[in-house]
Amino acid sequence: MNITPNEIDTIEEAGILEGRPVKLIRTKGGFWIAISRLSGKTQEEAIAAGSHPAIVKYDLEKRFPKFQPVMMKSAYFSDNAVVEKHSHFLSEDLRKSGHDIYSVQEGSEVNFHITKHSLKVASVGGTMEKNFLVINNINIAKEFSRGMAGAAVEKAVGCSAGLKFNKK
Amino acid sequence: MKYIHPQYLTKNESAAAYKKYAETGMGLMFPVRIGGKTHMSDTGIPYHSTIKLFDTSKDKPEHAHEVASRLSMNPPDSKEVHLEPATLKSRDGHVLHVIKLHGPHADVIKEHHGAFSHLGYQEKYQFAPHITVDKPTWDHIVNSGHKTAHDAGIQFMPAELRHGHKVVSSYKPKVAAPAGGDAHKEDKLAASEDLQKGAIRNIGIAAVMGAALATSTPAKTPTHQASQYSSQKMLSAIAHVESSGGRNTKHAAGGGAIHGAEHAYGKFGLMPETIRETIGMHRDLSAKHGKATMLRGKDLHHYMQDNPGLEDVVATKHLKRLEHHFGRKPADIGYSWLQGVSGTYKAKRNNVDTDSHWHAKKVKDAYLKGK
Numbered sequence: 208m209n210i211t212p213n214e215i216d217t218i219e220e221a222g223i224l225e226g227r228p229v230k231l232i233r234t235k236g237g238f239w240i241a242i243s244r245l246s247g248k249t250q251e252e253a254i255a256a257g258s259h260p261a262i263v264k265y266d267l268e269k270r271f272p273k274f275q276p277v278m279m280k281s282a283y284f285s286d287n288a289v290v291e292k293h294s295h296f297l298s299e300d301l302r303k304s305g306h307d308i309y310s311v312q313e314g315s316e317v318n319f320h321i322t323k324h325s326l327k328v329a330s331v332g333g334t335m336e337k338n339f340l341v342i343n344n345i346n347i348a349k350e351f352s353r354g355m356a357g358a359a360v361e362k363a364v365g366c367s368a369g370l371k372f373n374k375k
Numbered sequence: 376m377k378y379i380h381p382q383y384l385t386k387n388e389s390a391a392a393y394k395k396y397a398e399t400g401m402g403l404m405f406p407v408r409i410g411g412k413t414h415m416s417d418t419g420i421p422y423h424s425t426i427k428l429f430d431t432s433k434d435k436p437e438h439a440h441e442v443a444s445r446l447s448m449n450p451p452d453s454k455e456v457h458l459e460p461a462t463l464k465s466r467d468g469h470v471l472h473v474i475k476l477h478g479p480h481a482d483v484i485k486e487h488h489g490a491f492s493h494l495g496y497q498e499k500y501q502f503a504p505h506i507t508v509d510k511p512t513w514d515h516i517v518n519s520g521h522k523t524a525h526d527a528g529i530q531f532m533p534a535e536l537r538h539g540h541k542v543v544s545s546y547k548p549k550v551a552a553p554a555g556g557d558a559h560k561e562d563k564l565a566a567s568e569d570l571q572k573g574a575i576r577n578i579g580i581a582a583v584m585g586a587a588l589a590t591s592t593p594a595k596t597p598t599h600q601a602s603q604y605s606s607q608k609m610l611s612a613i614a615h616v617e618s619s620g621g622r623n624t625k626h627a628a629g630g631g632a633i634h635g636a637e638h639a640y641g642k643f644g645l646m647p648e649t650i651r652e653t654i655g656m657h658r659d660l661s662a663k664h665g666k667a668t669m670l671r672g673k674d675l676h677h678y679m680q681d682n683p684g685l686e687d688v689v690a691t692k693h694l695k696r697l698e699h700h701f702g703r704k705p706a707d708i709g710y711s712w713l714q715g716v717s718g719t720y721k722a723k724r725n726n727v728d729t730d731s732h733w734h735a736k737k738v739k740d741a742y743l744k745g746k
Contacts (some may be wrong), residue, residue, distance in 0.1 A: 236595065295670065295677035357674065361666055 210234065222267075222276040224254075229267070229274065230248075231260060238326065239263045258320050258327035261288035262309050288313045291365065296357030301350065308354050310362045319358055321351050331355060339369045401429040401436065401538040403443055403491070405450055405484070407506050410528040415509040424451075426478065426484055426534065427491040436493045436543045442494070445724060446487055447700050448530035448546035451480035453524035455657070460517045461505075472513035476504040476524070477614050479696055482656050486716075528726055604703040608645070608692055612705065613690070613712055614740035616734070617644030620746075640676050641692040647675045649715070653689045653696070660688065706730045709738025 210352040214234050221241055229243040230251075241255040241263050245318055250365060255266040267274045289312040297306055305324040321329040329347040334342055341362040347355060363370040406413070407422040414421050429439055457477040462470050484504040486695065506529070508516070521527035533547035566725065578635055611620070618624050621642035628636050637647045651668045654660045663667070664685060667678050700716055701707040711719040711727040722729050729735055 290683065295674045295681055297677070299673070361669070364669065365666060 208331055210240070221264075222274055224267075224271055224274045227252070231263065231283070233260075240309075241267055246269060256325040257309075258322055258325065259288075259290075259309075259311050259318075261290045261311050261313075262318075262320065264321075265290035265292070265309070291362065293354070293358035293361055296361070297354040298350070301354065306354075307353075308358045310358060312362075319355065319362075321347065321355070332361075334357070335366065335368060336371075338367075339363075339371045340366060341371045341373050343373045399431075399539050400492055401434065401439065401536070401543075403427045403439055403487075403534060403536050405534050406532040408417075408528075408530040408532065409506075409508065409512055412512075415507070416511060417509045420507075421508060421667040422508065424484060424504055424531065426487045427495055429495050431538075436536060436538060438494055438623050439491065440544050442491055443534070443536060443544070443546060445720070446490055447702075448487075448534040449483075449699065450533055451476075451483065451524075453529050453531060455480040456524040456531075457481070457522060457528070458516065458524060458527060458529075460513055471507055472510050473507050474513070474516060474527075474529075476506065477658055479656060479692065480699065483696075483699060571585075606691070606698065606703075608745065609705065609708055609742060610690055610694060611746055612738055613644075613694075613709075615679045615741045615746040616644045616709070616737045618642045625672065637672055638676070641686045643686065644712075645686065645689060645693070649693055650675065650679070650689050653677075655694055656696075660692070692701050705739040705742040706735040709742075712738065 210232065214236070216233045216235045216242070218233075219231050221229045223229065225246050227244050227246075229241055232242060233241045237258075239257055239260045239262075240253050242251045243254050244251045245254065249260050252364045255270065257263040257266060263279050263285075264276060268276075289310075291312075293308040293310060294302060294306070297308060306321045306328075309320045309322070310334075311320060312318075314324075315335040317333040317335060319331040320327050320334070329351060331342060331345055331347060333342045335341075340359065342359055345355070359370055402423075403426040404423040405426065407424055409422055412422070427439070455478050459475040459477060459744050461473050461475050463473060481504040485502060488502045488504075516527050519527065524531070533545060535542050535546070536544040614620050617626075617639070618641070624641055626639035626644055628638050639646050640650065647670075651670075655668050664678075664682065667675060667685075670678050697708050697711045697716070699710050701719060707719070707729065710722070710732050713732075713734040714722065719729065730739075
């Protein structure tokens with residue numbers, strides 16, 4: 208992956224991996240990429256990417272258990288955002304074509320990101336209201352409906368909450 | 376270590392009532408030693424972990440013994456038992472101090488408890504394995520922060536069926552075990568097999584046998600096979616039989632009432648129900664992968680794929696459970712891997728020749744050939 212300087216919006220220190228710094232780049236298109244120079248490599252390379260910095264952190268921690276995040280200016284990366292992966296509800300075909308579903312909860316806001324090769328292709332917003340996860344807008348392609356339904360139920364159960372759909 | 380007030384442990388007796396019951400009631404239990412001590416300093420009741428309390432108005436010792444003699448009454452390995460101090464409040468406000476027991480070996484106590492569901496009192500609470508202790512001992516365990524029974528100096532002794540102070544029957548392993556170390560664990564597991572075979576059928580001779588067992592510890596040299604047993608080798612043998620070592624993981628549907636249309640997963644041919652059950656039985660797995668217990672079919676397979684390494688962890692823990700129930704015998708492990716814990720016990724109750732079963736033979740063969 209080659210990123211030119213004029214595509215970069217911000218760069219922040221994200222943490223340490225194997226004694227080397229990990230940086231988080233936000234592109235002007237709103238894509239987040241973690242870069243670092245892994246041991247045995249001569250130059251920095253992308254080691255994780257995602258549509259949300261918390262998803263990048265989730266991915267980094269999963270793939271590199273020794274990764275140590277640091278506090279960041281953006282407060283996105285090491286804040287209390289809770290990320291869960293729900294990709295197991297996607298069909299075999301969607302999984303093979305690089306699709307994933309994540310939920311990102313920040314306070315009472317819960318956003319579901321449907322991604323393809325880490326790029327967001329659809330999203331669904333929701334909020335936690337009085338022991339219910341209320342899904343506000345479902346405007347996604349039909350092929351994602353089963354996966355989205357599973358993700359919403361799993362997230363609600365994980366929060367010990369009921370599930371409601373806002374028809375507005 | 377957190378200490379909570381578990382509402383589901385509704386042991387509502389006052390200390391006096393608890394003592395009275397311990398002196399007159401009937402129960403199956405693992406006697407316990409804590410730091411070498413056998414009795415509580417306040418009530419004088421022996422330390423123990425109850426498997427089942429019986430209702431003496433309807434349950435006879437022979438009823439309890441009949442079930443107990445069918446079970447593998449191996450004392451829990453203290454290294455495998457995790458502790459959680461808790462308190463219970465009785466109706467009169469008296470606080471009882473208990474140490475809740477967790478982990479696979481504590482779960483076996485729970486399973487044994489379930490085997491006596493037709494006996495005892497009607498239970499309006501969820502049974503949880505625990506040891507009631509005196510306050511100084513409880514404080515010591517809390518302050519020391521010990522995580523396992525072994526660290527806290529807790530030893531589980533062979534199970535006993537007690538009626539008041541009288542030991543009606545003892546379920547002592549027949550193999551003398553050297554103190555500490557893995558060999559100790561292996562011998563204890565092998566002992567359970569012998570205990571199964573030599574189960575005392577007649578309660579009339581149980582007391583005599585119990586006394587005899589209590590005064591003699593017949594030494595039995597562990598067999599060559601037992602000393603050579605390797606869980607890793609066993610897992611390799613299972614993987615070889617189930618999937619040619621991971622090369623053929625397209626398993627057929629399990630079928631039956633439990634598995635239905637669900638297919639086994641991965642190189643060990645783990646059934647989804649086994650995966651869910653194993654995760655549910657282990658707090659560490661449950662905390663991290665609890666959501667997997669709600670997944671079915673392909674969704675569970677996908678979850679396992681997304682969590683590389685989980686398959687090995689589940690297989691290892693499941694094998695450990697089978698070893699605890701049926702000993703470290705490749706044929707029995709092979710049979711129980713296919714038929715499950717209940718199915719294997721049922722087969723043994725019905726005198727099925729499990730060693731001749733095709734899966735048992737294949738696993739044993741692969742194990743002996745080191746595949």
